[in-house]
Amino acid sequence: MSEVKKRLFCKLLAEEDIDLQQIPILPQPRSQSDYPASSAQASVFVFEKLYPGTAVYNVPSIVRLGERLQPELLRQALQQTIDQNEVLRLGFCLRNGTVRQVVHRSVPAVLGEDRIADAPEAEVMTILQRRIDDFALLPFDLQVPPLLRVQVIHLDRQEQYVVFVLHHLVTDALSVRLLVREVGDRYQCLRQGLPFEAQPQPIQYVDYALWEQSEAGRSSRLQSLEYWRSVLGNRRPRLPLPTDFPRPARRDHRGAVHRLTVDESVVARLRDFARAEGVTMFVVMLACYKILLAGVAGVNDVLVAVPMSGRSRAELEKLIGYFGNTVLCLSRLSPTMTVHEAVAAVRDTVLGAHTHQDAPFEEVVSNWRSGEPLEDGAYDAMFEFLDFRRPSASTEVAQESSWPAPVSLDFDVEVHTQTAKCSLFLCCWESGQALDGVVEYDPDLFAPETVAAWIEQYIGLLEALPGSRDRVIGELPVAGLDDRRLFEEGFRYPTESSAS
Structure with missing residues (x-):
């Protein structure tokens, strides 16, 4: 199907208010190996x-x-x-x-x-x-x-x-x-x-994979791809994070980690702030991450990859398999924006991405970057906020399953595969009333002390955010940072006229 026909097809579906998500996935006969x-x-x-x-x-x-x-x-x-x-x-x-x-x-x-x-x-x-x-x-x-x-x-x-x-x-x-x-x-x-x-x-x-290849599956993806084409357009935002070492010609995906904890008192204030703004903790945490990256990299267009569940259909909710998808959350932040405006901008980005998460990441990037190979890297930063604690499972399992008591999913012992999916990946999760997190980063690019300084700035932003709703983000304070120069030089926002 040509691009013109694809867009016409999506337009007709929208005009008829046809929701392809309502068509169920059916089991298929196993006639081959x-x-x-x-x-x-x-x-x-x-x-x-x-x-x-x-x-x-x-x-x-x-x-x-x-x-x-x-x-x-x-x-x-x-x-x-x-x-x-x-x-x-x-x-x-x-x-x-x-x-x-x-x-x-x-x-x-x-x-x-x-x-x-x-x-x-x-x-x-x-x-x-x-x-x-x-x-x-x-x-x-x-x-x-x-x-x-x-x-x-x-x-x-x-x-x-x-x-x-x-x-x-x-x-x-x-x-x-x-x-x-x-x-x-x-x-x-x-x-x-x-x-x-x-x-x-x-x-x-x-059956899901076969449905994805079917006409119904392709049509569903077309609707989402049209959305991503309109959002990403012809922009090529990169995140020029300052590196400690020259970028290698080819990444080997070696990784290192830095851990963080956000105190209960800070988390309580963040939850109150999120409720007042009408957003989730995910949006608040992502907004702070984007503000940090905008300052450190000196850009206005901040592109962060976010893993989504990919389970937008009821029949997939209890099925074991790989449904996850990565979406590209692109937000334009200005140093003159207030915290309220920045959070609202990130919220709108997340809502749109969530609604159109079934478009495969590779197809989105292929359409967006005109066939450029994924190996060049479509994103430099990634963010994930888990509603359960590491590693990869939730306390729900202990509460709802019949493992012999006493049982717990262990969080004192963490597993790291010593790899990194991108330059900087921040993952946070709830730990009682506090928040724990880990930054997975590329040690071929960043020294441990650099990542530690950025995370200290991030925690400072989280501490400052609840009381800074009407402050412009270019003037946010960072508590507990010994070297103020790092913060002041990091937030080197370009002017609107020079922004890409």
Whole structure:
């Protein structure tokens, strides 16, 4: 379909008030061994081929148990979960230039076991952290399912850790929660000798991928692509963050992290501010991040990539698989804007992005940048605000699943795959009444002290925001920063006339 026909088609749909989201995805017969991958899977697969052996797309999660479990029953629960969810029986290959999902009828569950014994008490957590990191960093063979590894690490004391590692080709953040919950529920049923009442699944992930390739799926994407074409236009905003080291010709996606915590008192004031402004905490946190980046980079157009769930359809809400999509939130900020105006601008950007999140990131970028390769990098900064705590799962799992008590998702032990998806990725999550976060950054570009200074500025902005609704953002104070010169030189906004 030509571009003219695409736009005409979208216009007719809008005029008739036709919502393609209301047309359900239907199960398709399995008449062959392999099927097209979804657009999200295809992009991840291509990346893995460009950078083989990395752990960029390994997704770890940890469950800490306070009583001894029965490993054989856990293996059976894992096997039942794999049998129930077709996505966990998928391998991937490249055939005639197309990424394909290969459906396997039967895939054995493997449960690894490790033990930390006779170690000094003071060293146990250090050893545990190292074992978990090593397990999380192991690469997957994408052709061989399941793209899921599970290991139980037993400690000398009455405690063990169950470590789940999935590949992003078959999961996203919500899917990890669904998987952990299902395995826990099945384990408890086996333990008590009860039947497991599985939730009906009208479709499987392959059905979603086939729908995406269908005329209905393509038409739905066309509507969203038209929106992104109008929003991004011909602008090519980049984020020229000052680097400590020369940019390499080719990124190796090596990563480092810097952690942060926002105190309960600050978070309480931010929540009150968000309510008064009629926005979510996500919008407030993103607005502060954009204000920081605008000042540090000296630009008005601030482009930040934001991961979205991609589950805009009801039949996808409880399905395990990779539905996540990345959207490009572009906001124009001026140093003469008030905090209220800046937050409103970011809110409008987020609402539009959320409504049109089903347009595949690769297609958006391809249309926007006229076929320029993604390898050039479509964005430099990324932001995510989780409504559950790291790593990759929520306290809902402990509350709603039947893992043997006492159980918790462990947040004392964090997993980092030592990779970075972009130059600067800020991820924050709720931790009780406070907020915790981590900045994943490229150590080939930035020194640790530079990132630490930026995060201190970010926390200062969060502290200042609630009492600065009518202040212009170019004059915001930053509390607790020893070197005021860093802040003053960082906020070097260009004039409107010189802005790109």
